[in-house]
Amino acid sequence: MSTEAIWNNALWSKSYPLFEKAKAIDNQGDFAAAIKQYEAGLSIFPTNVEQQLRLGADYDRLGQTVKAANEWRQAIQLAAGAGFGEERYCEGDKLLETRSFRDAYRAYFTAEFGAGGSVGSDMSVTYTDLGVAPLIHDGLAAAGAGNFPTAMRELESAWNKDPTLQDSNFFLAGVKYQAGDLRAARAYWETVLDHSDWALPGQNAPSRISLAAATLLLWLPWRNH
Secondary structure: OOHHHHHHHHHHHHHHHHHHHHHHHHHOOOHHHHHHHHHHHHHHOOOOHHHHHHHHHHHHHOOOHHHHHHHHHHHHHHHHHOOOOOOOOHHHHHHHHOOOHHHHHHHHHHHHHOOOOOOOOOOOOOOHHHOOHHHHHHHHHHHHOOOHHHHHHHHHHHHHHOOOOHHHHHHHHHHHHHOOOHHHHHHHHHHHHHOOOOOOOOOOOOOHHHHHHHHHHHHOOHHHO
């Protein structure tokens, strides 16, 4: 093991309890206290993009939107500098920003299920045991066809099976945005950040869907928060 890897492991071991404590406090809804723990952990291990994304979400929940944006922007830049990005979802994100909703969801459908559109295709997280994959599949297909009420119903059903799943939160946020509910869209995209599962030392690569959610949160008009 290289000296750098040994050093990263040592820093991770020292910072990990602080990050775990921060997440536990988050689950209790005490965002101000969680922020202190995230900041303490990041002072030891500053390249943990996942924790930086979560810190931004907590700042946003407390109305500190400038600090939230700074954390998300730095996290995205850090990930990009390490060669990681949100390329799997970026086409859909760009279309969503231009309000080309049907095209955005067609792009998301392809990103999630592949050109063949099979529920059995590779997904960023395996949902088949929960029965969520078919609901996400049908929700994305409905949105791509412009049937957004059906899309919302299918994606809400997926969300109800497990409110922590990143994909259902991410896609439901976009449908909420299409319906004009920006507050709900922000909340669902921030939930994506809450449940990134990347936890290896020395890495700058949270799931691509986390980076996509942060990108959209940065773009979403602050005045509508």
